[in-house]
Every structure is written in C-alpha cells, then in structure tokens.
Amino acid sequence: MLPKRTLIFLLLILLAGNRLAAQTTCTTLGQNPETAFPVCGTALFHQGIVPICGGFLMLSPCPDPSGVITNRNPFWYKFTCFSSGKLSFFITPDVLTEDYDWQLFDVTGRNPGDVFTDPSLFVACNWSGDVGITGASDVQGGVSLVECAGSGVNLFSMMPDLIAGHNYLLLVSHFSDTQFGYTLSFGGPGNTAVITDTIAPHLANASKASCDATRIMVKLNKRMKCSSLAANGSDFTVNPPLATVTSATGIGCASGFDMDSILLTFNQPLPIGNYNLVVNRGSDNNTILDICDNGIPENEQIAFTILSNLPVPFDSLQHDHCLTDSFLIILADSVQCTSIAGNGSDFSITGPYPVTIANAAPAYCLNGFTRQIIVRLNTALIQPGNFRLVLQAGTDGNTLLSKCDTASVAGSFIPFVVKPKPFVDFAVPASLCLPGALARFMNRSTISDGTENLFQYAWDFGDPASIPNNTSSLKDPLHRYTRVGPFDVSL
Template identity: 45%
Template sequence: MRFLLLIISFSLASALQAAAQSCRQPGQTPQSAFPVCGSRNLTQTSVPICDGRTLRLNFCSTVDPNTDYEDKNPFFYKFTCFQAGTLGFTIVPNDLDDDYDWHIFDVTGLNVNDIYTDPSLQICGNWSARPGRTGASNAGQTHINCAGDDYPNFSSMPDLKVGHEYLLLVSHFTDTQSGYTLSFGGGTAVITDPNTGKFTSANYRCHHNRVVLKFSKKFQCKTLAADGSDFELFGTPARILSAEGVNCRNAFDMDSVVLTLDRPLGPGNYTIRMKNGTDGNTLLDPCDVPIAAGENIIMTIGVPQPVPFDSIKPVGCKPDRLMVIMKNPIRCNSVAANGSDFRIINVGTGPAVSVRGANVFCDDELTDSIEVILNGPVLLDGSYRLSLVQGTDGNTLVSECHVQTPLGQSVPFLTSDTVNAAYTWRTSLDCASDTIYLEHDRAHNVSEWTWLFDDGTTQSGPTASKVYYKGNFGVKPVKLTVSNRQCQDDHIVRIDLPNELVAAFTPESWVLCPLDLVRIFNRSTGNIMEHHWSLGHGPGSQRRTPDPYRYPMSEREETYDVRLIVVDNLQCEDTVIHQLKTVPSCYVAVPTAFTPNGDGVNDFLYPLNGYKTADLLFRVFSRNGQMVFETRDWQRKWDGRVNGALAPVGTYAWLLEYTNTELNQRVFLKGVSTLLR
C-alpha cells in the first residue's frame, strides 16, 4: 500500500518552555482529536511538553497500583470503523531512544472526557518502558501491556466494531520534542470511509441571510474555502459571500457549513451545488477523498409563518416568574423589557397577578425562551391565562423572518397553595411503653404526608402514631414533610416523653473498713415520688438518701446487698441492687514469710489490705539486689518465681510506697520476707 504523507506541525518556540503547561493545543485534548484514516501516515514533527491527566486503567491499576498512568505530552486521534476486524498500527519515533505509550478507547455515543473516569471504555494499550517502535500487531501477545521494562513494545491487535467511534491516545513519556510517525496497516478492519459524502439537508435562516448545510460525513475544516467558492446557488441572483465550518474553531473537521448570502431569499425552490473552490478542491475528508463536484441538494423555502405562542414550562411552587418556550426562534428585540407583550388573566379564584418585566436569553440576536417576571410570588391556588398582547414597543413577538405572532393567543397555567407542615400531637404515657399520636390539619390541598421518626422509620397519611418502650423514652424528634404535588414543606417537633425512670446509686466506698460509716449518693432520675431503701442489715429508709450507716465488725469479709426501689408519679417502679463489702482490717502490711508450695495457704507475697491505697508501687529484690517482681496493683501477687523458674529459698527485700486515701499522705515502707518451701 502506498501512503501519502501528512505533516502536522506546531510552533516549536511555544513548546520549548522551561516549565510544563496545560495541554491546550489542537490535538492535545480528546475534544480536539485529529481525524485519521487507514490510508495515510501522520507525522508529528514535534510534541509540545505539557502536564498530563491521570487515567483509570482497569487492568494496569490492578496489577501495578503504585504507578500513575497519565496522558503525558499527548496527542489524540479519532476514527470510525467502517468494516469490522482487527486494527494494526505502528508508532515510529524520530529518535528511537524516545519512549511513546498509547491507549485506544471506544467512545461511541459518549462524552470523550469519560476516558478519564470510565475504565470500561478501554480496549487495548501499551505502556512499556522500552524506547523505540511501538503499536499493535500480530507480534503482540496481550491487548494491554503495563508500565515497566518487562513488557514488550507491541500489543495484540484490538477487534473493532462497525459504526463504533474510537479515540487513540499517544502519550510521550520522554520529555523531548523529536516527534514520530503514525501509520496503520496489518489488520483487517477498515477505518477509511468508502463513501464520498453527500448533502443531507439545507435550511434557510432569515437572520443574516444564512443557509445551513449538513453532510453525511465529516470533512477537513481547512479544505473549506472561506469565500464560499466551493458552492453555487441557483434560482436567485443572491450571491454567496462567505462559508464557515461549524465547530471548526475547536476541531479539525466538520459535518455542517453555514453560507452567508448578500440578500434575503423569498419563498421557492433553490439548488445548491458543490464545485471546486478558489482553493482548487471541493471538501476533502481525512483521507483527502473529495465530495464530488456537482453533488447538489434542492432547498425549499416556504412562506414565512409566525411563531405560535402556546407553551410555558410547568409552574412550580410560589412562582414569581413564568418561562415561555417558543417552538422556533424569535428576535430578541421584539420582546419589550417591561413585559408589556404579556397580560395575565385570572380565570379562577386566585389572587390578582400582573407582569412587571421580561428577560430574554439571546444567541446571535435570537431566542427561543422568554422569562416573564411577575409582580410577586403567587402563594395561593389559582387558575390563570398568560395572553399575548401588543407591547409598548408597538408589536407582539416577531419571528426570525420578521413575521409577528397574532394577538389573542394565550396559555393556561395553574398555581397551588403553599403548604404548612405544622402538626398537633399528644402523648399517652405508661410504665412499659409510651405512645405519640400525631395529626396534620390537611389544609391547602395536601395530598402527601411523610412522618420521619428518630429511628429512621416512616409513616404516611395525615395521622400517625409511634410507640416507644421502656428504656427508650426521652426527647423524640418527629419530622413531617407534606406536599400538594407542587409545593412542599417540612416541620420538626422535639416531643418529650418524660417518664424515663432509672434507679441508681453509688456508695462513697465499695469496701468498708472496721468502724467506717458508709454514705450513699442517690443518682436516680425521673419523676420520682417514693424511695424504698434496704441496706442488707438493720432498718431500711424511705428518704431520698439514707443516713450514713455503720455495719457491724467481723473477723472475716462480709457482703451486704443494698437495694433501692423508686416509684414515679405513674406508679411505675425501677429497682437497682449493689453489693458492699466489709473487711476485718485495712492495715497495710507485708507478710514476713510465705510458702509458695500450692497448698492454698500463704502461697503469695503481696501487700495485705490495700483497700484505701492509691498510686501503689510494690517491688521485691533478691539478695544480690536484682529486682524479681514489681506491681502497681496491690492484689497482684508474687508467686515465688523468676522468669517462670522457682526462686531459691531465702530472704528477699521489698519496698512499698502508696498514698493513704483517707489521710491523703504518701507512705514509704521497706522490709524483708522469707521464702520457704
């Protein structure tokens, strides 16, 4: 196959900047991709250096999550598949030490920027770190090769589908500008359009005397003669002044052309025919295949008609403006800014409404929408008609072709009452459960109610009820959202269920030494009316807090159950029981000897009776001064072992320090104990 050579060059001076910049030159973004075909080579004489954007590569991001894949120093190319098959191509760097990467995306019917966020668009690619030639060929083993020297430069050829559109990214990992040549070949797919192209439509626009032509395929923008000499117009003395490709300011190709004439065209039939322009050709597609000279289309222009006034957007809640939608463009200057082209007629019982202004949204002096501004928001239910009248500017609405819309046309619209979600409520309180009863007044044509409770559950309808069980009383927020299908409101009330009853107390100390008085602190909550105390010894008490009490002395530890029953205003009860312990001694001492033989008697060495100590530190030392045991918990005991082995029989020194919590004094003691076996 013979290849033609297309050289696309860029200014080297602007690219050789010290720091990289955003990729904005033509061809460096998906939107401005170069159109390509399979019958020519493309040579990039330089590659401008610019910052890259990260791509989410589904396969490589999984096997190589620590590598960022970017469209660094990129060029993008777009093509369409006209015959299904495999695609082969080669990228040959001008400097074979350069590293080029590439990826192909299927962008059929999608926003091309989705390649950065949607991994499913990827069909093949190659990100090998090896410099030199790269591409897709029969030599490739896999569709995607990730980054690194272990991957080969060539991937296997992808399978293309008929009618699908594709985007080829060529990323230049090496920060040089030496360029490359891209050529297609070796596959069975056809990406060269076999059709020469035809007119598909021709429409006359009165504004600026323009004709909009649509083609069956895309052609290169640069092959369109700006003076319009590629076209002939028959059936009128009007001359073509200029031609402009649609979207040619942002891309390399077009499928629509706008012709500007020197005068208006009247009703009738006209023929538009292709010919070679002053640039020596007709329009050329990406492979330089021309649309045939003599290709023509008949354009029929009917008698200009007025644009009907018959549609407004649905009216929302509390409208303070209406949006009029026109089926065809009208002239912006035909709309009076004071809104006098419109009048509102009340055909129901709603409040009076008037127009105080109008806004237009213009594109080249034309608009298809008008914002009619009202004298204020409409808060009540009403039935109205928006009528078209002659404004203070002396006309109604004027079409693009200077035809006024007739007077008397009108569009009906309805407004709805604003709604109020405020509601009433009452509670039914009981010992085991409480119930909240809720009701909305149904005013303002409310047709939808949604009650939302604190546990995430919902109910519908104008009334609702909710049951809460003991242990889950307290303040409960309840939100109601109401709607009459046009207006919506919500309201939240925090409803208190005050009968949560909890019996609770704490003693001044849980362990009592001989002659200690125990003081008990009542922590109970609720609407308590009665207290019933049982101290486990002696008389009880009916007071909120019992008097301090001294338990009898004993030669051994004793435990006493202290019980509190509370009763509230609903005669509900709650009970709590705690145990207190009395001990025969609180004198802190360390035994002079211990026998760790496992017989259950005197098997451990530890400080005795450390009930009223804090910040305790107990250490045991061998005869040579080695510390064999340390603890800050007085109930943690030395078992006569060192590193798991039995300690030898003998005398051991100990040090003990602690804070006496009754006197708030620091105490330091030392002594010796004998280990016997």
C-alpha cells in the same frame, strides 16, 4: 564543606528548572486530544516535522518513578470502530534510531481531555525505551497490552480489541527531542477491527442561517475534511441562480481537521422561495471529501426553502395548579431580552375574576436572548377557574421580538387552570387515657369540586418515639400513644 553544600543546592535548582521547562503547552493542531487528526483506516499518515512541546504526565498502568511517560512532542489521532476486532498498526520513524512511544484510549462518551485525568480510559500502550519501528502486532512479537519504559522492552504490544461504536484516541509520543517525523499505518496481519467509515458522503440538509437570507447552513451526513472545502464557496451553487456563493466556512475548522456543517455566504439576499443547493467540483478541483478522500458526488442536489422570518410562537407555560402567583413562559425559540416590558404590560390575564400583573423579566439572558420569561402577579390566584395568559403589545410598543425582529402575534394566548384547593380538616378525641391510649383520627377534609375520593393522605401523629408508626397514609387512621402529651398532629 559549606561551598560543596551550596553547589549541590544550586544544581538541584537547575535540574528542577529544566524539568519544568520541559512541560510546554502544545499549540499546533493535532498535538492536543481536542484537535486530534481524524483517521481513515486505509491511509498512511506521514508527519514530516514533530514540533517540540508537551511533557505532561500520562496515566498508564506502568510504574513511572522518573516521570518519563509523558505526551512528549505528541500527535494525536482519533477514530471510531465500525466493526469489532483486533487492531494492528505501525509507527515507522523517518530516522530509525529515534524513539517513538504510544498509548491508546477509549474515549467513548467522554471529553478528549479526560485522557490526562482518568486511568479507566486506558486500552493499550508501548513505552519501550528502544529505538525503531513500534506499534501493535502479534505477528511482530506483541504479547502484552502493556509495555513499559526501559531499554530491552518489546517494541510491539499485542493487538488491542476494539468495540464497534466506540471512539478512540491514539497518542504518538516522540521521546527523542528532534523534529524528525514518522509514518503511521493501520492494518496488517491479524487485524480484524474496521476503523474505516464505509458510509458514502452526502449532503444532509440546508437551511437559512441569517435574518437577511444572505447565509445558509449546510449539514453534512458525517464529518468530512476541512481541507477539501474551497474557501471561495466554489464547491456550491444555487438553482435558480438568484445569488452567488462568495465564501464557505467549515464549522469547527479553526480548531480541528474535520467538520459536519458548512456556512455559505451569498453576494445578496435570497428572495423567498424554493431552491436547490448543487454540489460542484470547486476551484481546488474536488468536491467535499470525507476522511478517506471519498467525495460528495458532483451535481448532487438538496432542496431548501427561504421563508419569511417567523414569529416565535407563544404556546407553553409552567405554574402551580393550586396556588399561582407567577408563571414561567417557555418559548420554542429565543426572543430578545430587551423586548420584554419590565412592567409586564406585554401580558394580560382573562378569567372568572380580575387579575393584575406586577412585572415580567427574562429567566436568564444569553447574549441578549432568552427562551424563558417569568411573569409575576400582584396577588396569588387562589380561587379556582379557567384563565388565559394573553400576549399583547406592551408599553414598549411591541410584543416579544425574535432574533430577526419579528414580533410574536398579539392576541396569542395560553390557557391555564387554577384547580380547587382542598380544605384540610380532621377530628380527634380531646383527651385520651394512659396507658395504651388508642386515638382514632377522623378525616373531614373537603374540596369544592367533590373529588375527595382522589385525596392522598399524609398523617404525622407528633409522636417520634413511635417511629416507624408515627405516620400513616390511611383516611381515618388509628394511633396508640404510650406516653403523656401534648402531641402536635398534622395532616
């Protein structure tokens, strides 16, 4: 019997190994939620080849003891609902004897990868084990939003209700381990949801994107097709023609199919001045196209300006108004961390009495830049007064330097106030007689500017056994002690 048990053990190892091998990370664009195809509701999507990968479990309402509900040989599609209603779609295999499955998720406000961990994103599914055309259609016999795995299960689910403004992901899973493709189409009888963006494509704005003015960033009014952008930059010219666009890069196109920004590079710096960016039909014979192949109008123009590199303004800080031994300077834009003199000599303080700075440092550095600087003093500012934190050239020979090496203006200052600090005092009888000792506490706190009427009080009578009567917010409170002290009273 020993040889038989050994053979069974080896067989189990082989089966486990095959199951693990079936879980393969997908690397083709469109085969992960993060790189999903953007959808135009009026278009047909044909996927000619389906690379074999995936096999990771998907969360669904279906019981799945055998682990067959997976992102097997998947492709993902993303879309937004622009008008609420019911959604109909069809997945037609190129070979009708193939088994395709699907699941729909509502990912509004979520990361795409959450579909693997959060069951609340589920909208509808069909994991039927039968072959042929599948999808969501009441006309084709869909009666439930949930159709689970197994033979004889309805290939069509009922049409899900989409919500305007919500974002969705559709997983198409190819259970048959071939690479034959399919066609995905949206719409049909009973479909009332609108997933086609009717906003016309346009340029939104353009701005300088490099210190030497050899690049500008173009913002689009919505996401558009990466594939419609001519890499040689021929979709754009500038007027006056003081430089030529030599390349165009869609932001995010290296890891997806759509973009909302384009980085243009010129053959030489653009001089300071006003320009128009002009849309052309590029060398690919189109302008920039939206997801539904509508193009930005040819000859559309948008104005932009090339300015001299501006210094980062010195205009905001945080500090304790009553006791100041440090400041947090908050800048509107990033400065170079290395331009901050560690001895604090980029700053000085003027006011009613002398103040010396001990040191200064970036609150944090990200890629060599920061927007926050901590300035520490040798001694705390206790006495009240009006002060100025003044920017100056430090021992490193400069003030704060921007990303483009432009120095912030020496002599710039930020005013701040150190407010008077209250002198806390109160009186209480030196001794009390039990039982039922009633103590009257008399507030004698003062402040040099005479604003005692603005005080708020927080008494603690040191008598925790009397909770909730152990504290008070009155100016001159009473408290009854029912046991022998002493008691530590604080205000």
